[in-house]
Amino acid sequence: MIRFNFKRLIIVILSTLIFTKPLLSAETIDPIKVNWSFKELTGKFDRASLQRGFQVYKEVCASCHSMQYLSYRNLGEPGGPEFTQEEVKAIAASVEIEDGPDSQGDMFTRPGKPSDKFKSPYPNVEASTAANGGAYPPDMSVLVKARPGGADYMYSVLMGYEEPPAGMKLDDGVYYNKYMIGQKIKMASPLADGIVEYSDGTEATMDQMAKDVTTFLAWAAEPELEERHRIGFKVIIYLILLTILVYLSMKKIWSRIDSEI
Amino acid sequence: MSDQEYTPKSKAGKWFNDRLPLLTLGSHLTDYPTPKNLNYWWTFGGILTFCLLTQIITGIVLAMHYVAHADLAFASVEHIMRNVNYGWLIRYIHSNGASMFFLAVYIHIFRSLFYGSYKSPREVIWIIGLLIYLLMMATAFMGYVLPWGQMSFWGATVITSLFSAIPLIGESITTWLWGAYSVDNPTLNRFFSLHYLFPFLIAGLVILHIWALHVPGNNNPIGIDLKKPSKDTVPFHPYITIKDAFALLLFMIIFSGFVFFSPNVLGHSDNYIPANPLVTPAHIVPEWYLLPFYAILRSVPDKLGGVILMFGSIFILFVLPWLDTSKVRSAVFRPMYRYFYWIFVVDVLLLGYMGAMPAEGIYLVLARIGTIYYFLHFIVVLPVVGLLEKTDPVPMSISTPVLSSGADPALAKKDYDKI
Numbered sequence: 001m002i003r004f005n006f007k008r009l010i011i012v013i014l015s016t017l018i019f020t021k022p023l024l025s026a027e028t029i030d031p032i033k034v035n036w037s038f039k040e041l042t043g044k045f046d047r048a049s050l051q052r053g054f055q056v057y058k059e060v061c062a063s064c065h066s067m068q069y070l071s072y073r074n075l076g077e078p079g080g081p082e083f084t085q086e087e088v089k090a091i092a093a094s095v096e097i098e099d100g101p102d103s104q105g106d107m108f109t110r111p112g113k114p115s116d117k118f119k120s121p122y123p124n125v126e127a128s129t130a131a132n133g134g135a136y137p138p139d140m141s142v143l144v145k146a147r148p149g150g151a152d153y154m155y156s157v158l159m160g161y162e163e164p165p166a167g168m169k170l171d172d173g174v175y176y177n178k179y180m181i182g183q184k185i186k187m188a189s190p191l192a193d194g195i196v197e198y199s200d201g202t203e204a205t206m207d208q209m210a211k212d213v214t215t216f217l218a219w220a221a222e223p224e225l226e227e228r229h230r231i232g233f234k235v236i237i238y239l240i241l242l243t244i245l246v247y248l249s250m251k252k253i254w255s256r257i258d259s260e261i
Numbered sequence: 262m263s264d265q266e267y268t269p270k271s272k273a274g275k276w277f278n279d280r281l282p283l284l285t286l287g288s289h290l291t292d293y294p295t296p297k298n299l300n301y302w303w304t305f306g307g308i309l310t311f312c313l314l315t316q317i318i319t320g321i322v323l324a325m326h327y328v329a330h331a332d333l334a335f336a337s338v339e340h341i342m343r344n345v346n347y348g349w350l351i352r353y354i355h356s357n358g359a360s361m362f363f364l365a366v367y368i369h370i371f372r373s374l375f376y377g378s379y380k381s382p383r384e385v386i387w388i389i390g391l392l393i394y395l396l397m398m399a400t401a402f403m404g405y406v407l408p409w410g411q412m413s414f415w416g417a418t419v420i421t422s423l424f425s426a427i428p429l430i431g432e433s434i435t436t437w438l439w440g441a442y443s444v445d446n447p448t449l450n451r452f453f454s455l456h457y458l459f460p461f462l463i464a465g466l467v468i469l470h471i472w473a474l475h476v477p478g479n480n481n482p483i484g485i486d487l488k489k490p491s492k493d494t495v496p497f498h499p500y501i502t503i504k505d506a507f508a509l510l511l512f513m514i515i516f517s518g519f520v521f522f523s524p525n526v527l528g529h530s531d532n533y534i535p536a537n538p539l540v541t542p543a544h545i546v547p548e549w550y551l552l553p554f555y556a557i558l559r560s561v562p563d564k565l566g567g568v569i570l571m572f573g574s575i576f577i578l579f580v581l582p583w584l585d586t587s588k589v590r591s592a593v594f595r596p597m598y599r600y601f602y603w604i605f606v607v608d609v610l611l612l613g614y615m616g617a618m619p620a621e622g623i624y625l626v627l628a629r630i631g632t633i634y635y636f637l638h639f640i641v642v643l644p645v646v647g648l649l650e651k652t653d654p655v656p657m658s659i660s661t662p663v664l665s666s667g668a669d670p671a672l673a674k675k676d677y678d679k680i
Contacts, residue, residue, distance in 0.1 A: 041522055069339040138534075141339065145525060146533035181543075221533075224342070224349040231350070232521025236514060243510040250503045257297060257495060 031149040031156035044226050045219050050081035052198055053216025056209050060190050066120035069141035073114040079226035088114050095119045133173040135186035144221040151218045158210040161189040294494035295501050296481035298659045302372040304508030305365050312362040317460050319355040329453035331446040334409035335535045353524040359401050360527045361516050363550035377590030378480040384582040386473040391578055393466045400459040403452040410532030415545045417444045426565040484590030493659040552616030553609050559620040560628040577639050584639050586647030594653040597646050605638045
């Protein structure tokens with residue numbers, strides 16, 4: 001009787017399944033792979049890029065996209081853009097926040113404080129949908145985590161605007177973007193060379209802005225990333241050392257009896 | 262329970278133990294005679310206890326900050342992630358902990374299948390274990406609904422709608438489960454309540470599971486009955502505790518890898534989109550650990566038939582001890598069963614993969630083949646193999662594995678080396 005090697009059979013079947021998956025999945029193009037500074041195990045955000053990315057968000061994205069789970073104080077916290085406290089206060093104070101009711105029962109507006117949440121461009125989803133041709137601009141707080149390709153996908157969509165292929169008819173207010181599912185998007189290309197003037201003197205090319213704003217969005221979605229990586233390393237090193245000690249103890253204890261373990 | 266009666270040395274200890282014999286129980290647990298040849302597949306019981314406790318502790322803390330309301334749930338999860346001290350850590354341990362729990366339970370179940378741990382006299386341990394597994398699936402499913410993202414909402418819609426397949430009363434049952442005419446705030450509220458309750462039911466069943474285990478004692482890789490205590494057994498403490506601790510630490514390293522370096526890789530990105538009853542995701546998929554059953558459900562063209570087969574695929578496990586006709590427990594001495602065991606493993610993995618793919622074309626065909634084979638394994642293969650198979654000679658004890666009695670000693674030795 002032929003002895004099948006079942007472990008090998010399992011490996012062959014599984015690898016066949018895994019490698020045929022990309023070939024068979026829906027007609028989307030794989031996003032551009034960018035070598036993000038925050039991608040590796042010890043990855044950190046590029047501070048300057050985060051600050052520039054915030055500027056792009058504030059001057060371009062924020063006119064349509066909310067970021068309702070972030071507070072202005074987050075901009076000064078460790079692991080983020082790390083603006084100074086004065087800069088954070090100035091950023092917050094630059095927006096008018098509706099507060100109240102006051103002791104007379106009236107709502108009033110006041111300059112923003114670091115503890116305020118990012119001000120949304122529209123009062124509600126319906127208003128933003130109506131103002132954007134029936135397509136709701138998604139909240140950007142966790143957008144990078146909410147898309148399969150993450151930061152790579154976000155960058156690719158920003159860079160993926162092209163003339164539609166011949167024969168493809170697009171309605172008014174619909175644009176061709178080769179990285180979107182279905183290749184159609186209701187947002188016009190938000191970036192163009194030089195639309196932002198970086199305060200640190202970096203040249204605001206489209207590619208530079210796309211990278212900066214994506215870095216900023218990646219931080220917004222995972223503000224804990226740097227701390228998580230740092231603690232993770234300590235935890236795993238601790239566990240490995242403890243495992244070695246426990247292994248040696250185990251060998252010693254089991255050496256009292258004849259059995260192998 | 263213990264063979265020799267335990268008496269505490271101190272007077273206070275004796276006074277207490279006479280009234281509530283907790284110290285006797287402790288003594289039983291530490292002295293508990295355990296087969297000395299248990300391999301690392303046997304360490305998953307301890308690992309699972311760790312998983313349950315981790316989920317309960319992190320879950321209790323999360324419940325202090327989470328708000329079970331359709332309008333606030335998503336935001337409260339983001340509040341935990343951003344504003345609660347180490348909230349991200351607690352939540353990532355809890356969400357990845359569910360996956361690690363299922364990884365461990367599947368290894369535990371497949372260990373039982375390989376070494377025949379479900380067979381007489383351990384049927385009750387097996388059945389209690391299956392009840393734990395059922396409760397785990399229900400708990401995990403309801404927990405996945407709580408963040409109220411797109412997959413939460415649509416997963417809940419798909420699974421609860423299954424009950425509408427029941428003839429006549431199906432629709433009413435579904436409405437009753439929802440507490441509304443669709444998945445809505447009342448559904449979220451009751452899921453949160455039950456998600457908090459079930460882990461304690463699981464904990465109760467775990468105690469029964471261990472109690473039932475301590476009556477016949479552990480099965481072991483060669484699947485023979487042992488005289489306890491004897492040369493073949495070791496006291497649970499320190500021999501098994503230290504070995505379990507070592508395995509648990511290795512498990513925790515992998516666990517930490519997920520929590521700290523890819524906390525979202527096992528989840529679905531759609532669940533970071535707030536639930537929207539008006540937008541259906543392109544592919545609604547459950548968490549990875551439910552995928553084989555999802556594949557079985559979708560492989561049947563008829564809704565009621567799919568539901569029956571899906572539940573049947575779990576309930577058939579309850580009668581497994583009576584479907585397997587072989588008296589030999591361990592697959593080490595069952596050359597024919599060993600092959601079918603691995604085919605079955607591949608079949609379940611295949612079903613899991615098909616569950617993640619769209620139910621169309623070649624995927625649907627493969628899912629159907631996989632489903633048919635799943636049931637054939639239990640209904641045909643196990644009873645027939647047990648009757649036809651010529652098993653290898655089983656050793657009399659762990660200490661004296663090589664036998665004479667007309668068997669081929671080289672073969673027995675070879676099989677023993679595999680243990």
